[in-house]
Amino acid sequence: MPARRVTMNxxxxxxxxxxNTVSLALRHDPxxxxxxxxxxQQLARVMGYQKNPTVAHLMAQLRRNQAPAFQASxxxxxxxxxxxxxxxxxxxxxxxxxxxxxxxxxxYSFDEFxxxxxxxxxxxxxxxxxxxxIRGLLVVGLMIENRLPARFLPIWKQFPTVVTGARTQDPALxxxxxxxxxxxxxxxxxxxxxxxxxPALVLDHVIDxxxxxxxxxxxxxxxxxxxxxxxxRPFYMVTEARDxxxxxxxxxxxxxxxxxxxxxxxxxxxxxxxxxxxxxxxxLIQLEWREDHPEWAGMNQHNDxxxxxxxxxxxxMIHNHAPGLxxxxxxxxxxxxxxxxxxxxxxxLEATAKxx
Numbered sequence: 001m002p003a004r005r006v007t008m009n010x011x012x013x014x015x016x017x018x019x020n021t022v023s024l025a026l027r028h029d030p031x032x033x034x035x036x037x038x039x040x041q042q043l044a045r046v047m048g049y050q051k052n053p054t055v056a057h058l059m060a061q062l063r064r065n066q067a068p069a070f071q072a073s074x075x076x077x078x079x080x081x082x083x084x085x086x087x088x089x090x091x092x093x094x095x096x097x098x099x100x101x102x103x104x105x106x107x108y109s110f111d112e113f114x115x116x117x118x119x120x121x122x123x124x125x126x127x128x129x130x131x132x133x134i135r136g137l138l139v140v141g142l143m144i145e146n147r148l149p150a151r152f153l154p155i156w157k158q159f160p161t162v163v164t165g166a167r168t169q170d171p172a173l174x175x176x177x178x179x180x181x182x183x184x185x186x187x188x189x190x191x192x193x194x195x196x197x198x199p200a201l202v203l204d205h206v207i208d209x210x211x212x213x214x215x216x217x218x219x220x221x222x223x224x225x226x227x228x229x230x231x232x233r234p235f236y237m238v239t240e241a242r243d244x245x246x247x248x249x250x251x252x253x254x255x256x257x258x259x260x261x262x263x264x265x266x267x268x269x270x271x272x273x274x275x276x277x278x279x280x281x282x283x284l285i286q287l288e289w290r291e292d293h294p295e296w297a298g299m300n301q302h303n304d305x306x307x308x309x310x311x312x313x314x315x316x317m318i319h320n321h322a323p324g325l326x327x328x329x330x331x332x333x334x335x336x337x338x339x340x341x342x343x344x345x346x347x348x349l350e351a352t353a354k355x356x
Contacts, residue, residue: 006049015043027321031130034157073134074103074314075159076110079148080141083114091288091303092141095164098307099138106315115139115149122154129159136314137161140307142168146210157325160317164310165303166210172329174317176310178301179333180211180287184218184261186336187285187299191259194344196283198230200257202248202267203287204238215287219261232257238264245270259283259344265293268343284343297341306334 008026012019017040025032025040026049032040076099078086085092103110111132113120128134137159139148146166148156155161156171163175184201191199201219208216216234223231232255235241241248248270260267260282271282278284286298309332316322 006044006047008049011040011044011047011049014047015040028323072107073109073111073132074311075129075134075137076112077137077139078112078114078141079116079139080143081116082141083116085141086112089141089143090290090292092143094290094303095140095307095310098304099140099164099311100307101304102308102311106311108311108315115152122152125152125155126158129155135160135318138307138310138314139163139168139173140165142166142210144206144210148173155324157323159324160314160322161324162310162314162317164306167212167329167331171325174313174326174330176306176313176332176334177211178303178306179335180214181218182333183287183299183301183336184215185222186218186338187261187287188219188222190338191261191283191285191344194259194283196259196344198232198255198257199259199261199285200232200255201234202238202260202262202264203234203236204263205236206239207263208236238266241270242266245273249274257282259285261285261287263287265296279343279345283345286341286343289339289341295342296339297344298339299336300339301336302334309334 008019008022012022015022017036021032021036022040022044025037026044028037076086076096078092080089080092082089086096087093100110111128111134113125113128129137137155139161142148142163142165146168147170148168150170153171156173161173163173165175165177167175167177188199199219199222201215203215219234233251235248235251235255237247237251248267252270252274260271262284263286268278268284271278271284276282284296286293286296287301288303289296289298289300313330313332317326
């Protein structure tokens with residue numbers, strides 16, 4: 001005769017708590033103190049408790065067939081130094097648009113918070129999240145460094161959290177971002193297909209560190225496919241060159257690129273300031289193509305899809321009762337696509353089209 005399945009009631013009787021307390025503890029619900037959660041989870045493992053797969057499947061089917069309804073909220077945490085970055089930053093609103101779209105499709109709404117608000121600490125944020133039935137968090141807007149304010153560490157431990165756009169350190173959380181390594185490699189290869197001979201990277205060193213050098217790694221691999229005489233050194237002093245354009249001019253004279261891969265519209269000003277024409281003398285490829293500058297050729301990172309993926313990740317963590325600070329953070333990388341534009345030579349584009 002098969003052994004009887006251990007139930008939550010069995011665990012509750014052994015631990016002398018309610019069945020609801022056991023249920024919440026096994027779901028890592030922040031309403032239950034961490035110490036109690038660990039005790040009940042350990043007891044469940046010792047007693048051999050397992051979820052009923054049939055019930056889990058039926059519940060999943062019910063959720064799938066239900067019409068979306070705003071049954072719960074997620075928190076959108078603005079990690080940018082600008083409190084209005086969710087609406088007025090050059091790139092952050094695109095992530096936010098994707099987050100909102102996918103959350104609405106899955107039946108969630110958003111509450112917004114600014115992580116640099118001096119009146120906001122972990123205990124206060126924790127109270128707000130619990131009061132509003134917020135089950136998961138999305139961090140957007142990291143642009144300077146990939147570290148989150150240390151005072152919020154208790155929050156990351158208790159609530160499923162996913163970061164958009166970059167990988168964080170201390171703590172290391174799950175994240176969704178563009179695959180900058182492959183993006184840079186594809187942009188470089190596209191430049192060669194367009195007939196350019198000496199592509200070069202212009203990237204601020206702060207951004208390069210923020211994305212763990214993935215732009216640089218893609219360009220480095222692509223450069224190694226060229227003869228040494230056609231290889232170029234990257235230019236990383238973008239911030240400094242905004243005040244001293246001669247730094248860029250000096251690099252340009254040494255490397256002699258015929259097309260530049262960059263994130264910055266100011267590079268065009270520097271090029272034209274040297275009496276060179278875009279694209280006749282120098283081509284420009286935007287590594288983060290944006291709708292507000294449709295004339296540029298470049299790579300669309302689809303940051304709205306990055307936002308959608310982040311929502312799916314955090315909701316999956318909620319449904320699977322994943323701990324707030326995972327032992328093994330997960331990453332989702334989103335691919336990019338090429339966008340034609342006026343900043344590369346038309347003759348090269350036409351030649352490519354004929355041979356395609």
